[in-house]
Amino acid sequence: MSLVGDFLTRWRAYRKPGYIYGDEFDGARRDYDEFDYAWTMTIDLDRCTGCEACVTACQAENNIPIVGATAFAKGRQMQWIRIERYWEGEYPNAKLGFIPMLCQHCDAAPCETVCPVSATYHNQDGLNAQVYNRCIGTRSCAVYCPYEVRYFNYNNPVWDAPLAEQLNPDVTVREKGVMEKCTFCIQRIRQAKDHAKDDGRRRVRDGEVQPACVQTCPAEALIFGDRKDPESRVSISMNDPRAYRVLEELNTDPSVIYLKKVDDNAG
Amino acid sequence: MQAEDPNISYADVNRDIVRSLVETGPKYYVTLAIAFGLTLACFFFPWFYQLNYGLGAAGVNHPSVWGTYLASFIFWIGLSHSGTLLSCVLHITNSPWRKAMYRSAEAMTLFSLMVAATMVMVHLGRPWFIHWAVPYPNQMELWPNFRSPLLFDVMAITTYLTGSSIFIYMGTIPDFAAVRDRTTGWRRHMYVLLSLGWRGTDTEWHRLGWAYTFLAVLIIPLAVSVHSIVSWDFALSLVPAMHQTIFAPYFVVGAIYSGTAGIVTVMFMLRKYMNFGKYITKLHFDNLGKLLLVLSLIWTYINILELFTGWYSGTSTEYEALTYKLFGYYAPLYWEMILFCAVAPLLLISTRFRTSFVPMLILSIAINIGMYTERFLIIGTSLSRQYLPDAWGLYVPSLVEITILVGSLAMFVTLFMVFIKIFPSVSIYEVKETLPEPEDGVAEWQPTQ
Amino acid sequence: MATNAVGLFHAPATALAAAGELKGAGFASLSLISPVPIKGVEAVLGKKKSVIKRFTFVGAISGGLFGFALAAGTAVLYLHPTGGRPIITIPPFLIITYEMTILFGILATVLGFFISARFPAMRERVYVPEAAVDKFAVTVLCEDDARFRRAETILRDAGAEEVRKLTQEGS
Numbered sequence: 001m002s003l004v005g006d007f008l009t010r011w012r013a014y015r016k017p018g019y020i021y022g023d024e025f026d027g028a029r030r031d032y033d034e035f036d037y038a039w040t041m042t043i044d045l046d047r048c049t050g051c052e053a054c055v056t057a058c059q060a061e062n063n064i065p066i067v068g069a070t071a072f073a074k075g076r077q078m079q080w081i082r083i084e085r086y087w088e089g090e091y092p093n094a095k096l097g098f099i100p101m102l103c104q105h106c107d108a109a110p111c112e113t114v115c116p117v118s119a120t121y122h123n124q125d126g127l128n129a130q131v132y133n134r135c136i137g138t139r140s141c142a143v144y145c146p147y148e149v150r151y152f153n154y155n156n157p158v159w160d161a162p163l164a165e166q167l168n169p170d171v172t173v174r175e176k177g178v179m180e181k182c183t184f185c186i187q188r189i190r191q192a193k194d195h196a197k198d199d200g201r202r203r204v205r206d207g208e209v210q211p212a213c214v215q216t217c218p219a220e221a222l223i224f225g226d227r228k229d230p231e232s233r234v235s236i237s238m239n240d241p242r243a244y245r246v247l248e249e250l251n252t253d254p255s256v257i258y259l260k261k262v263d264d265n266a267g
Numbered sequence: 268m269q270a271e272d273p274n275i276s277y278a279d280v281n282r283d284i285v286r287s288l289v290e291t292g293p294k295y296y297v298t299l300a301i302a303f304g305l306t307l308a309c310f311f312f313p314w315f316y317q318l319n320y321g322l323g324a325a326g327v328n329h330p331s332v333w334g335t336y337l338a339s340f341i342f343w344i345g346l347s348h349s350g351t352l353l354s355c356v357l358h359i360t361n362s363p364w365r366k367a368m369y370r371s372a373e374a375m376t377l378f379s380l381m382v383a384a385t386m387v388m389v390h391l392g393r394p395w396f397i398h399w400a401v402p403y404p405n406q407m408e409l410w411p412n413f414r415s416p417l418l419f420d421v422m423a424i425t426t427y428l429t430g431s432s433i434f435i436y437m438g439t440i441p442d443f444a445a446v447r448d449r450t451t452g453w454r455r456h457m458y459v460l461l462s463l464g465w466r467g468t469d470t471e472w473h474r475l476g477w478a479y480t481f482l483a484v485l486i487i488p489l490a491v492s493v494h495s496i497v498s499w500d501f502a503l504s505l506v507p508a509m510h511q512t513i514f515a516p517y518f519v520v521g522a523i524y525s526g527t528a529g530i531v532t533v534m535f536m537l538r539k540y541m542n543f544g545k546y547i548t549k550l551h552f553d554n555l556g557k558l559l560l561v562l563s564l565i566w567t568y569i570n571i572l573e574l575f576t577g578w579y580s581g582t583s584t585e586y587e588a589l590t591y592k593l594f595g596y597y598a599p600l601y602w603e604m605i606l607f608c609a610v611a612p613l614l615l616i617s618t619r620f621r622t623s624f625v626p627m628l629i630l631s632i633a634i635n636i637g638m639y640t641e642r643f644l645i646i647g648t649s650l651s652r653q654y655l656p657d658a659w660g661l662y663v664p665s666l667v668e669i670t671i672l673v674g675s676l677a678m679f680v681t682l683f684m685v686f687i688k689i690f691p692s693v694s695i696y697e698v699k700e701t702l703p704e705p706e707d708g709v710a711e712w713q714p715t716q
Numbered sequence: 717m718a719t720n721a722v723g724l725f726h727a728p729a730t731a732l733a734a735a736g737e738l739k740g741a742g743f744a745s746l747s748l749i750s751p752v753p754i755k756g757v758e759a760v761l762g763k764k765k766s767v768i769k770r771f772t773f774v775g776a777i778s779g780g781l782f783g784f785a786l787a788a789g790t791a792v793l794y795l796h797p798t799g800g801r802p803i804i805t806i807p808p809f810l811i812i813t814y815e816m817t818i819l820f821g822i823l824a825t826v827l828g829f830f831i832s833a834r835f836p837a838m839r840e841r842v843y844v845p846e847a848a849v850d851k852f853a854v855t856v857l858c859e860d861d862a863r864f865r866r867a868e869t870i871l872r873d874a875g876a877e878e879v880r881k882l883t884q885e886g887s
Binding site for chain 2: 726727728729747748749750751752753754757761764766768769772776786787790791793794796798799801805808809811812814815816818819821822823825826828829832833835836837838841842843845847848849850855
Binding site: 071074075076077099101113114118135137142152177178179246250252 | 330410414417
């Protein structure tokens, strides 16, 4: 191939988002939907009871620091997944609604573009990854995130005596000055991919990997899977007519899909 | 414009300005010691505490992750915007009233930029890795993310700092040479090096004139781009009340506005304490006052526009952010800002006000307090009221943050005080240019054909 | 060793007139040393051309190219897809290009100034300290003593307050 032609092919390839593997400079469209996987979570708000079991499970799985009462009062609590509580109506007819809010793993994530050191980026799985070692703590990603799901380590984390014994060895402990957020339990995804590779499979099977919150949810409100697989549970559930995405008008293209609560008493 | 005082001779200019460099009273040392002590006590000491303890020392919290450090950063960058920019514009448009004040105005640019750069370090969670934001080849083969508005900032501020320090240095070379001949000892050695062997030949003047003009032409668009880029740190986010197209011009106008007010303050101080009354006159205050008036009107217009777009947008988030700004927790600050930056400057419409020194000083300080508030409100109110009501919050600066703000001011004063003893703070040769040329009564030379 | 006649004048107009006389008398290597830039030098000593603008132009253009190459090249070296944007993202990279254009333009202008005005001076050159205050000096390079005496006469006739003989290089 001529030098100019080669350059043009490369140019066209680099004018698309996503990864380009090896010598695959075919100029074919490889946009951000074409990462290896498209991990997706659906949250059925009809099933959510607001029990916060997911919050606790996440805390245990991901070594999320327990900030203590003082920092909590200052608004520095860390919950990679949190249950947002909304009241509707006035007292006798008041209704309570829950929305579990976690990193939406947006495909057009505003937090990724703003990081000056590329500490947050889209990895090969199509996940919004956070590289703790690279983070310099500008906190701009937290400002740019409209879902407010990025949490900053204002101080070095401290675990009281017995708690330090239960830290998950698969997950790094973050130091002060570093941003962190939900990873869709990337350590479990990596493990599942390793198993798949050991078994000689190219892809992870549906249901083989579950983040801690999904595993724990007693009401099975959360479903996790690869939406590239049309047969997967998550693909089926996201086609539900109740499906919607939070703040969809911002065009962030989130990977977390909510199924609206059906209100029998409405209208 | 002709000389302020026709009785000043060329030799007087040299004498007065060299005296300002070499004759130092005890008052100067006391002020310098206080400023330096404050810098150590209020800037470096709290910062070391914060480095040790973590950013928890500041008042920032979950929705409001940015705080006064960033507000101070914008404030100092803004203050830097009048010096070099104004000097360049006035150089290109050939306004002679620039000549007595531009050197100190440019110094203000330089030092406020330096303070702004340190504010970034204070703002970061892990400032010891700040070099990762600089593009340099490294063993990780990892480069910064050039798509990030924060990296535009890194590039723009580096360029601006380089450009404005070169600009002020180039303009001072002839003055270094003039001072070199008048000083002795270590000062002479320093000025010999700084003046690069300037003699003042016709060729040297010619080259300096061209180079200086080219630099001025390059720096004007640069300065405008710097504050536009700073505004994009905010405008490129999705935060309601920050995600606005008006932000770039809004910031540039705000920057020039606060910078011009800063120049008025500095001019007053130089006039009062450095005995530059002969060179910095009512005329300068009058002209700066007119400029401030125009800028305040533009600034007010953009503020009204911001309110209108917020109201007209019709989206609940924009509307909520707007109401919160006007009537929420920070409302007193908002109305204070309106009073200081939009209402009070209307006094400048009177010539008597513009030409009285003390009222101008008070107004210029009030404007800068108002402009600091503006930067604080942009961050404070917008971040506390974002999309999800569950994540609404409140931000109140901590003691460490307030102390560091005071310390940054002291650092600026320290740097400026060191500057006035090294750089001739009024340009010797350009002031001479405004004086009448010495004459012998000889007719102008005509080339023989 | 070069000999220079240096005449000191009180007023720029007189100094310019003296320079004009010297030029008329066949002295080629002339220059004026003054505390402020004198208006009308070019009418007497001939038009000056400076190469600085070429430096600025070339610097700015190469800065722009460097800026884009830096942003696009480093993006390609280590792929980090962010926010669903292409790897080579034009609008943000143009801002980097813009800033680098100006940075390199400024640096090249300084280089051009140093080269064209021959800075920094490594050797002592003809200099009159009074010319940094309020005197206007005309320096002229003289090949021999006869020429020096001729130059001195012209300078004195033109109204020089003082004529000095300096032997440094350069004028």
